[in-house]
Amino acid sequence: MIRVENLQKAFGDQRVLQGVTLEVQTGEIMIVIGRSGGGKSVFLRHLLGLLRPDAGRIWVDEVDITELRGRALDRVRERYGVVFQGGALFDSMTVFDNIAFPLREKKRSLGPSEIRDRTEEKLAQVGLSGAGHKFPDEVSGGMRKRAAIARALVTEPEIVFFDEPTTGLDPVLVNAIHHLIVDLHRKFRFTAVMVSHEIPEIFEIAQRVAMLHDGVIVEVGEPKVIQESANPVIQQFIRGQIEGPIRAT
Ligand SMILES: Nc1ncnc2c1ncn2[C@@H]1O[C@H](COP(=O)(O)OP(=O)(O)OP(=O)(O)O)[C@@H](O)[C@H]1O
Ligand SMILES: [Mg+2]
Structure with a gap:
């Protein structure tokens, strides 16, 4: 490949x-x-x-x-999906919006409810259900890493x-x-x-x-x-x- x-x-x-x-x-x-x-x-x-x-x-x-x-x-x-060294999230966006970001950028055919569903699904898969409304500096280092992984995978690359x-x-x-x-x-x-x-x-x-x-x-x-x-x-x-x-x- x-x-x-x-x-x-x-x-x-x-x-x-x-x-x-x-x-x-x-x-x-x-x-x-x-x-x-x-x-x-x-x-x-x-x-x-x-x-x-x-x-x-x-x-x-x-x-x-x-x-x-x-x-x-x-x-x-x-x-591609990418988890950068340091797992950088956008500090000004909630965890939810961080994970939804690649869908909004790359999958423009998706409607808001589909974006919400897919984002919630990925949050759940990395054990972050319920933390989507928090900002990166309000969650732990391990949670930030998991959010970065969810963001990399949300488009199913x-x-x-x-x-x-x-x-x-x-x-x-x-x-x-x-x-x-x-x-x-x-x-x-x-x-x-x-x-x-x-x-x-x-x-x-x-x-x-x-x-x-x-x-x-x-x-x-x-x-x-x-x-x-x-x-x-x-x-x-x-x-x-x-x-x-x-x-x-
Ligand atoms: N854009 C750049 N301009 C100049 N030098 C660079 C640039 N990017 C990396 N380097 C240099 O290239 C070398 C390799 O860097 P790299 O970041 O790939 O290392 P690494 O193997 O990822 O290390 P680590 O395990 O610490 O992350 C380093 O000496 C670094 O300073
Ligand atoms: Mg490196």
Whole structure:
């Protein structure tokens, strides 16, 4: 479904992506791991069409999105749902309006009652029934994350991107959010590309895991294969003993 070939991106003389090649199959949860500042978010921003590569190609089905502009790119993005790092909600809108927002933007044929029903349904699916009238700063961090996930899924997208949907949450909430994602994935069968640091939990929820290191995917495979990898970079990452300085992001 998504095929990335030799993706390269530098900012000034900092070469962040140095030839990323990766295929994501329809319906799988692919989790990208790698150290902080390693380029995971930059990689996702290319898949979203928010950054242009210096070189390389990204096919979504048979369309090379690196060639697309304007309306044509919008049409591909309409198939996407996105949970940004930090789960940013619009502070000036209620939780309900945050979740309804993509429907109002992307599904213009829907009437108000349909928008209400679908929004209420998604609120319920993430356990936020009754919290729709609150503003983001009136709910907990975990509730904000769940609202961000509901917003990403409300249009029932084919492809969902999650950039660290659980960072900063306590272990109980990490678990709850992961369960929620797996549960929703079972129901809706979207294709997911997720960036996460949560070791070892990600090995429970991914179909495949890809390790981004020094600007390339050094290994990709089923969780068990990655966990048992002989690659010291992967073993160090898993043990939380990542070498080298952590650059500021
Ligand atoms: N628009 C930009 N302009 C210049 N440099 C950037 C830009 N976006 C990202 N970078 C740099 O690219 C590098 C990779 O950043 P990125 O946000 O992708 O890291 P990451 O792997 O997502 O890290 P984290 O796990 O901390 O979120 C960092 O050094 C960052 O400062
Ligand atoms: Mg990031």
